[in-house]
Structure formats: C-alpha cells, structure tokens
Amino acid sequence: MNxxxxxxxLLLSACQAMAVNASADAPSLSQVVDMRQPVIVKLFGAGxxxxxxxxxxxxxxxxxxxxxxxxxxxxxxFLTAVxxxxxxxQVETVGTSRDQDVALLKLKADGSETFPFIDLTQAKDPExxxxxxxxxxxxRVAAGNEPVSVVHGVIAARVPLEAKQGRWTFxxxxxxxxxxxxxxxxxxxxxxxxxxxxxxxxxxxxxxRHAASRTWVNYAVPLTTLASVVExxxxxxxxxxxxxxxxxxxxxxxxxxxxxxxxxxxLPNVVERTPAYVDNIVAGSLAQTSGLQRSDLIVLVNDAxxxxxxxxxxxxxxxxxxxxxxxxxxxxxxxxLIELRIP
Numbered sequence: 557m558n559x560x561x562x563x564x565x566l567l568l569s570a571c572q573a574m575a576v577n578a579s580a581d582a583p584s585l586s587q588v589v590d591m592r593q594p595v596i597v598k599l600f601g602a603g604x605x606x607x608x609x610x611x612x613x614x615x616x617x618x619x620x621x622x623x624x625x626x627x628x629x630x631x632x633x634f635l636t637a638v639x640x641x642x643x644x645x646q647v648e649t650v651g652t653s654r655d656q657d658v659a660l661l662k663l664k665a666d667g668s669e670t671f672p673f674i675d676l677t678q679a680k681d682p683e684x685x686x687x688x689x690x691x692x693x694x695x696r697v698a699a700g701n702e703p704v705s706v707v708h709g710v711i712a713a714r715v716p717l718e719a720k721q722g723r724w725t726f727x728x729x730x731x732x733x734x735x736x737x738x739x740x741x742x743x744x745x746x747x748x749x750x751x752x753x754x755x756x757x758x759x760x761x762x763x764x765r766h767a768a769s770r771t772w773v774n775y776a777v778p779l780t781t782l783a784s785v786v787e788x789x790x791x792x793x794x795x796x797x798x799x800x801x802x803x804x805x806x807x808x809x810x811x812x813x814x815x816x817x818x819x820x821x822x823l824p825n826v827v828e829r830t831p832a833y834v835d836n837i838v839a840g841s842l843a844q845t846s847g848l849q850r851s852d853l854i855v856l857v858n859d860a861x862x863x864x865x866x867x868x869x870x871x872x873x874x875x876x877x878x879x880x881x882x883x884x885x886x887x888x889x890x891x892x893l894i895e896l897r898i899p
Contacts, residue, residue, distance in 0.1 A: 588689060588754040589706055594672040596704050596748060597622050597663075598638040598693045599647075601629040602891050607859055612692045612704065612747040613637065613661065614759065615673040616786055620645070620663035623786060624746030625762050626652045630659040631863055632855045632884070632891065637663055639671070642701030651789035654863075655796045656782060657728050658759065660789040674748070676786055679779035680755040686711050690739045690776075692747025692760055704747070709737020709774075711757075719764040719773050726764060730781050733758050735774040740764075749776040808869040817899045818872075819843040825865040832868040834885075846896045849887065856884035872898070 583591070597613040599622075613624035622637060629635060630649060637645045645663040652659045663671070682688070690707040698704050713734040719726040733749065739760050749758035758776030766773050788795045814820050819841020823833040832854040837844050854862050857871040858881055875881055875898045883894040 583753060588750065591754045592691055592748060592750055593703050594640045595674050596640060596691050598698050599624060599629055599635060601635040602632040608742045610693065610696045610743045611745055612743060614748045615671050616676055617673050618670040620665050620671050621790060622661040622663065623759060624659055624661065626657055626659040627745060627762055628856065628861045631861045638700060653785050653795045654727055656777065656785050658782060658785065660786055674756045676779055676783035678755060679783055680751055680757055681778060681780050682711055682751045682757060684711050684713060687752040688735065688757060689750050690737060690747060690760055692744035694741035694744040696743055707737045707739060709735050712736040717775060718767040720767050721762065721764045728777060733776045733778060735776060737774060739774045740772045807873040809872045822865045830865045832862050832865050842899055847894050852885040852887050854883055854885050858882050
C-alpha cells in the first residue's frame with residue numbers, strides 16, 4: 557500500500573470519527589422538541605372574513621414577553637395566549653414594528669411569575685443548507701396543553717423578499733431566511749425556527765405570495781435582526797424609520813371626499829399612524845345607512861388590516877364606484893361587520 561492511500565485512509569478515518577463524535581454531542585430531534593415546546597405560545601383572537609382567529613408566538617423573556625408577527629390578530633385585539641402547560645392569559649401589546657413586521661406582547665400574569673423563554677442574544681445565523689425545525693400552532697392543532705407542530709427542513713437561501721398579501725406589501729427590507737419546508741400555513745405565523753441543536757434562528761412569517769411569481773413563500777425573519785428591535789420595544793423606544801407622508805406617492809380618499817361622499821369624519825390625523833376611529837357620521841349619509849357609528853374603530857377593509865386613518869383612506873381609494881367592501885369595526889369591544897358601497 558503506497559503512502560498516498562495510507563494518508564487517504566487516515567483522513568477518512570479521522571473524518572468519520574469527527575462525524576461520530578459530533579453526532580454523539582448533538583441533541584436528538586426529540587431533545588430539541590422537548591427543549592423548545594415550552595417557549596411556544598398559542599394565540600387566539602378575532603378572525604374576520606378569510607382571516608384566521610388563531611396564531612403563534614414565542615416567549616422571549618422570563619417576565620412573559622411574547623414575540624409574534626404584527627398581523628390582524630394584534631390589530632383587532634381580543635387576544636388570549638395559551639402557554640405550553642395549558643394556562644390561559646390575557647395579553648397587552650407592548651409595541652410594534654412596521655419595518656420588521658413584528659409585535660411584542662406581554663402576558664398579564666402575576667408579577668412574581670416567571671416563564672421559560674428563548675434568549676435572543678443567543679440567536680444564530682446558520683449556513684445555507686443547514687437543518688432547521690419550525691415550531692408553530694398551524695391549523696390550530698393545539699388549543700390547550702397539547703404540543704404544537706414541528707416541521708423539518710433546511711435553510712434554502714438568505715435573500716431580500718419582495719412579496720404581497722392582497723394589496724399589502726411586505727415591509728421587511730433586510731434579508732430573510734427562505735425555508736425548504738412548508739411553513740406557510742394557517743396559524744403558523746409567529747412560530748419559532750431553530751437549528752438542529754435547538755438554537756433560535758428565526759420568526760416564522762405570515763402567509764404571503766412572491767410579488768412576481770405569485771407563489772406562496774416559506775420564510776422566517778432572522779432573530780439576529782430582531783434581537784435589538786425587541787430590546788428597544790421592551791424599553792418603550794421607537795424602532796421604525798421615518799417615512800414621508802404616504803399621500804405623497806399613494807392615492808387616497810381625502811378628508812373632504814370621505815365626508816362629502818361617504819358621510820364619514822375620521823379622528824383628526826395629527827400624529828403618525830392615528831388610529832382609524834370614526835369621529836362623526838353625517839345624518840342620512842351612506843355611512844349611516846350602512847350602519848357605521850361614531851367611535852367605531854375600523855380594523856379591516858375586506859381582508860386588509862387597517863392600522864391608521866391613512867391606511868383606511870388608501871384602501872378606500874383602491875375600489876371603484878359601485879363596488880361593495882366589508883368593513884370590520886371594533887365597537888365597544890365587539891367586532892361588527894359593515895357592508896359599504898363605494899359611491
């Protein structure tokens with residue numbers, strides 16, 4: 557046997573030994589599942605139209621802070637969180653980030669109580685091709701203390717994502733993880749992505765399609781990107797970049813048109829993202845005959861989430877005269893569905 561063959565055999569033996577040792581040191585799938593199931597929270601709220609009434613969140617502090625996607629569940633309110641042991645908690649919204657499409661919630665619990673959580677300072681950025689596990693309450697499989705679902709896959713790419721949900725455009729400009737696994741499921745948004753060792757990797761995104769191909773996208777926002785955002789929201793800081801007035805480049809129904817044509821006067825839009833409260837309804841107007849009332853908070857136009865007066869005016873501008881749209885409003889802590897005809 558020549559020296560080259562001997563060296564090759566030695567190298568192969570060494571690699572095999574390293575692989576065996578690495579495999580022995582790495583946790584099994586069941587160990588990773590047992591380690592991460594306790595930090596997953598099931599969220600239940602108000603669905604409307606084709607939007608689900610359930611979702612997923614991840615505990616990110618021992619005090620009970622929960623990170624999730626900023627979707628209709630957060631915007632419409634009425635949220636209840638169920639922890640892995642089956643306990644139910646009301647939640648409050650601590651803060652939101654439009655630029656990262658996330659919301660930070662907090663469980664309303666006894667101040668002395670502590671919760672299992674993921675430490676975002678330990679978040680990892682795995683290599684493309686790495687094994688991942690995705691934890692989420694997809695399809696509302698878990699309602700109490702049942703374990704959530706776990707999907708196995710790999711990181712396919714890390715790229716910026718141009719995607720849409722109806723007329724809603726994906727706001728996150730930093731790169732996201734594209735996943736070779738089906739995570740784009742009802743209720744999965746806000747779930748946890750880990751690597752094969754259970755290290756936190758990403759927050760599972762919402763159900764969206766790629767803007768160009770219209771194909772469904774399985775993605776997660778890297779937790780290394782979100783760690784500083786969560787820290788800022790916990791301390792009450794603003795985290796979103798300032799943007800110019802949306803009226804400058806997006807068509808919208810003006811205040812005057814809203815009153816003259818629809819009979820609706822909104823809460824004065826004096827600050828960024830003023831909530832879409834109805835300030836007044838003109839007697840005998842289209843709005844009054846449709847059933848809108850003063851102090852209604854408009855939270856959805858069809859399936860589009862409304863987070864401000866400007867959002868509402870922009871959405872109305874996308875419909876033609878004679879079309880009918882469904883408005884979901886929060887009225888005295890109840891959701892009401894109003895059908896409105898575009899004049």
